[in-house]
Amino acid sequence: xxxxxxxxxxxxxxxxxxxxxxxxxxxxxxxxxxxxxxxxxxxxxxxxxxxxxxxxxxxxxxxxxxxxxxxxxxxxxxxxxxxx
Amino acid sequence: xxxxxxxxxxxxxxxxxxxxxxxxxxxxxxxxxxxxxxxxxxxxxxxxxxxxxxxxxxxxxxxxxxxxxxxxxxxxxxxxxxxxxxxxxxxxxxxxxxxxxxxxxxxxxxxxxxxxxxxxxxxxxxxxxxxxxxxxxxxxxxxxxxxxxxxxxxxxxxxxxxxxxxxxxxxxxxxxxxxxxxxxxxxxxxxxxxxxxxxxxxxxxxxxxxxxxxxxxxxxxxxxxxxxxxxxxxxxxxxxxxxxxxxxxxxxxx
Numbered sequence: 001x002x003x004x005x006x007x008x009x010x011x012x013x014x015x016x017x018x019x020x021x022x023x024x025x026x027x028x029x030x031x032x033x034x035x036x037x038x039x040x041x042x043x044x045x046x047x048x049x050x051x052x053x054x055x056x057x058x059x060x061x062x063x064x065x066x067x068x069x070x071x072x073x074x075x076x077x078x079x080x081x082x083x084x
Numbered sequence: 085x086x087x088x089x090x091x092x093x094x095x096x097x098x099x100x101x102x103x104x105x106x107x108x109x110x111x112x113x114x115x116x117x118x119x120x121x122x123x124x125x126x127x128x129x130x131x132x133x134x135x136x137x138x139x140x141x142x143x144x145x146x147x148x149x150x151x152x153x154x155x156x157x158x159x160x161x162x163x164x165x166x167x168x169x170x171x172x173x174x175x176x177x178x179x180x181x182x183x184x185x186x187x188x189x190x191x192x193x194x195x196x197x198x199x200x201x202x203x204x205x206x207x208x209x210x211x212x213x214x215x216x217x218x219x220x221x222x223x224x225x226x227x228x229x230x231x232x233x234x235x236x237x238x239x240x241x242x243x244x245x246x247x248x249x250x251x252x253x254x255x256x257x258x259x260x261x262x263x264x265x266x267x268x269x270x271x272x273x274x275x276x277x278x279x280x281x282x283x284x285x286x287x288x289x290x291x292x293x294x295x296x297x298x299x300x301x302x303x304x305x306x307x308x309x310x311x312x313x314x315x316x317x318x319x320x321x322x323x324x325x326x327x328x329x330x331x332x333x334x335x336x337x338x
Contacts, residue, residue, distance in 0.1 A: 014278060015277065015278050018278045019275075024100075065275045068275070069272060069273070069275075071100075072099060072100075072123055073268070075099055075100070076099065076123055076210075076268055077268060079210075080268070081268070
């Protein structure tokens with residue numbers, strides 16, 4: 001693996017793993033899928049491709065944060081506010 | 085501005101967890117159950133941090149009352165951008181009976197000690213749904229209050245608060261220092277990311293006891309019992325309208 005990018009990939013993995021703890025379908029489900037996804041791409045060596053995969057990972061991070069926020073917002077809205 | 089904001093955060097059972105009543109009916113099962121920061125408190129922290137980013141306030145202090153575990157909640161607030169934390173140690177029986185009155189006395193004492201100019205709290209906790217702490221704190225300090233805030237702006241030396249009330253929105257202008265309680269639509273709380281959590285480990289959390297603040301945490305309330313809400317009865321399916329009418333007559337409805 002390209003050396004400077006390795007640190008970025010590892011950090012991305014750690015961030016996703018951390019976020020996955022709150023996944024609605026279960027932290028284990030998420031962790032298995034995460035490992036499979038990273039393992040599938042472990043032989044990629046072209047730096048451009050690696051950067052593209054990293055940005056795809058960062059997109060997933062944003063999607064997860066949005067998912068968690070919306071889930072919480074909708075649950076609280078349903079519980080505390082009269083639905084018309 | 086040299087303003088200091090005090091933000092109260094409460095550690096509660098996570099909003100997504102299914103609540104179970106203890107078999108002895110004295111309370112709710114909390115052992116081994118996932119806890120996190122009260123969602124309205126997250127919104128309060130986010131608002132305080134936003135004010136700091138806009139350079140309208142200088143320091144954000146996160147406060148929580150409870151046993152050792154509430155330090156996790158304070159750390160989350162620090163990871164979201166608070167500058168330092170204060171852990172008011174309350175444990176055991178005192179913690180079980182800790183309610184809005186005691187917390188508001190603690191917050192009022194801390195506000196005076198830390199010379200805070202603004203207190204932001206969540207409007208209510210999702211475990212007790214009291215919706216009292218903000219109001220009581222303002223009363224004890226004799227400060228104005230902007231509760232159910234869905235928008236907060238600092239204009240000159242005053243606070244403009246848009247409140248969510250039955251029937252719409254109310255805009256009020258109040259003097260600083262003041263107490264604000266956050267409603268759901270005030271903002272979108274940021275997620276405490278891993279690098280921020282690491283950075284937050286360096287921020288200080290001070291330890292204080294209620295006695296140091298001259299606050300008596302004994303409660304005048306006693307919980308008699310805690311029950312689950314009544315189970316929903318299963319519906320009955322009928323074949324024809326005739327049967328439906330018959331069943332309704334049986335139930336004495338017609």
